[in-house]
Amino acid sequence: MKVAIVGASGYAGGELVRLLLHHSAAKVTCVTSRKLAGTPLDQVHPQLKGFTDLKFENPETDAIEADVAFLAVPHTAAMQYAGKLLSRGIKVVDLSADYRLAKDVFEKVYGVPHTDYFKAPYGIPELHRKDCINAKFVSNPGCFPTGATLAAAPLAHYAHTIIYDSKTGVSGAGDNPSATTHYPNVGDNVGPYKLTTHRHVAEMRQEMAFLKSRATVYFTPHLVPVNRGILTTAHILLNEPMEQKEVEKLYHDFYRNEYFVRYQKPILAAVRGSNFCDIMVESEGSRIVAVSAIDNLVKGASGQAIQNMNLMCGFAENDGLTGAGMLP
Structure with a gap:
């Protein structure tokens, strides 16, 4: 092909x-x-x-x-x-x-x-697989919305507020150098930007609406001195409290058959170069903290694009994408 x-x-x-x-x-x-x-x-x-x-x-x-x-x-x-x-x-x-x-x-x-x-079709396959299968065109999602939405999706029905806090590597800004990505401005630093106005929040809100959630969604990104990866912490405020075992079961059931979503402690280096999204959750009763890690250039861009191509063309969904991450 x-x-x-x-x-x-x-x-x-x-x-x-x-x-x-x-x-x-x-x-x-x-x-x-x-x-x-x-x-x-x-x-x-x-x-x-x-x-x-x-x-x-x-x-x-x-x-x-x-x-x-x-x-x-x-x-x-x-x-x-x-x-x-x-x-x-x-x-x-x-x-x-x-x-x-x-x-x-x-x-x-x-x-x-x-x-x-x-x-x-909006190409997060874990949520929109049926629309992507045999499609002639798929719109690949943004990197931030991919990691954020996968972190919160299992709790979408139960939430009234979701606050995403993401830390992203410098490659997310593309390969054109700028003052923002200049090494002395990035190294040994953490820089919040577009605190309330990042364009990707529109996709995050769209996905919560698709999941029939009424949750109010907020998002703030931060630039950190790594080449690749997005670590997203989702603060999910619930309508009714949930215990840890109940929340974990919800996530395990939701992603039970998803090859590219793994329930384990999210570590950026463990997903670097791979198409995996690692997720872990912890309950505080009415607040759930869900953390996800993806490679912004793979699951957040090119890898997910190939995942979508596989669905469109009838290949195994993980064809070409079975490589492990590069820890350390």
Whole structure:
């Protein structure tokens, strides 16, 4: 099966290629970049040297030949590609935010008009698997909403308030350097940002509504000096108290058949490089603390995108994604 990665020069593009090297049927045949056309892929992603001889291309959308295309382009850019690729029978997984939200919500949150809107499955497979199976297009969720929603989902019906506090690695900001990601500003530091206004809170609230929860949802992220990973602490305030054994049973039952969700102490390094989400909960009666850990570039982006591709194309859901984390 031929795979194209549109916008392959960033971290997500590199991870897609790395992970698909281990897939039983998918082969990356086209990697695009407007600025790097003609440049060998391994000059930008040196970890791939010896594994591929691909070079970046800059084809017109109508000239891309593939069975599946991943859109690893910036927010508001994916809508320029999605419809054209779909019209040619190419299945699409979009890693941007362009199709994650209702049209009016997207336009309010991102401040731009949506020029090619259609409703798409929201690709957290653990919650939306039926919608993703055999789909022609899936919108891949944001990294923060993935870890946060999986942490709180089993208690969605029981909560009146959910407060997410997330610590994220620097790679979540992408590969373009800035003052925020400059090492002296990140090292030996913890930096809260967008305390009440982060765009991803819209996805978190959307997912709680999907789960028929009436909980009020709040979110604050923090930047920490690690390359990869998101550790989310969800403070879940319940309508009625629950004991520890009751809560643990709820989580074990909810995720009993989920390959990529593990109930154990969340450690960032234990999920680094993998598609797993590790979760643990502790009850204080009316307040449950649920903590999750994911790799923001894998389960939070490229790995989950491949998980969705597998559902769309009829492969085993974990095909290409069975690698363990990299602790220490």
